[in-house]
Amino acid sequence: MTTSVPDRPDRPGRRPKAPRRAVAASERTRQPTEVRRRLIVEAAVPLIVERGSAAVGVRDVAAAAGVSVGTVTYHFDSVQEVLSEAMVLHIERYYAALSEAADRATSGAEGLRLLIDALFTDDTDRHWRMWFDYWHAGDRDQAFARGQAERYASWHGEIRSLVERGVAEGDFRTVDPADFAVRFAALADGLALQRLRQAPPLTTEAARAHLYRLVEVELAAAAG
Template sequence: MAAHHPEDVRMKASRPPRRAVAAADRTRQPTEVRRRLIAEAAVPLIAERGYGSVGVRDVAAAAGVSVGTVTYHFGSVQEILSEAMVLHIEGYYAALSRAAEAATSGVEALRLLVDALFTEDTDRHWRMWFEYWNAGEQDPDQPFARGQADRYRDWHDQIRALAVRAVTDGDADCADPDGFTVRFAALADGLALQRLRQAPSLTTRDARRHLNRLIETELIPRRPRPATPRD
């Protein structure tokens, strides 16, 4: 199998958030568009400062609107930050899914997934991911908690589907797709946390190496069947 290069599948760096328009220009943008622009403006703030250190004034300044405009569209700063994290995470994993779907095989797709999970550009995503889960621990809101569980379930389903695809395509044997899914997701999360804290230090290259080792160990390549001798 050809070597993978992270730059081939690197997630595109997020562009600076578009500015939500001021009150005088509200008629030019539907409410849902303005909400999204305000939430998008909060994403880099969360990544840089953390969920608990961002206030309404910070978001308003980043979005280029008044505090009143922000509070008109959102009931609380928690609502803004929750929506911002959901937007980021859903967009990130949608891009990963597209990369995996374009692969020629299940094994190839998993390796592309690994390459995209750990690049020099993805530390910001992992900070957002852990802030998202930390917010859920502090938030008794049941819909928010259910949303978290649904997203993690979708992530597990995607990993499992790729492992099953590898078996169905005849590329590999996997004795325990469910167990592989749990171990892959847990290892990715653990490596990401170690990568962010650098205790001990971990490069993106080594993070990919550890995940690829798991794939090699649990998705055993099938050997070609020996040719049947002719009479």
């Protein structure tokens, strides 16, 4: 009688079977295109904040998103498209948070103070770096430039509405809100650039003080 011998993994002519790899749920279920695009754009935001858009390539974005380079190029025409959408996402979130804070203010004067405090903090250098990358991108793309113009118009509108509210509440003297918004936004941008370049050195406290001074000189209602 012949006794069968079980196959052994090391028996000549046979290869041991590789263990089956567990497949993550995210890999088993194909995500919709809009979800994949959003995940890739989200992953690009901190890269641009830390390095600047010029230093971020498609491989960096793919690695941060945990996908292949091919996945990025499938969903986007270029890495610039990814970076542009990431910058817009960051800017929109940032100013939406400022607007929400201003809307919760008990007065126009308090809302303007909240904006100033939020514009210059120990963490906002990251935002300002993105902001200037955002504007530079408009030089290469007219459609992107139109979006920037809309964003800036909205920002000016936020400042104007706070000034108008402060005038109506008697905290501010009567001024042209649109003119003030131009000067306020221009000073904020200039201070932000000086803050990033540190030429000459500028602290966040000093940057806020310059904006407070503008408000005091131009808007403070006369006593009594």
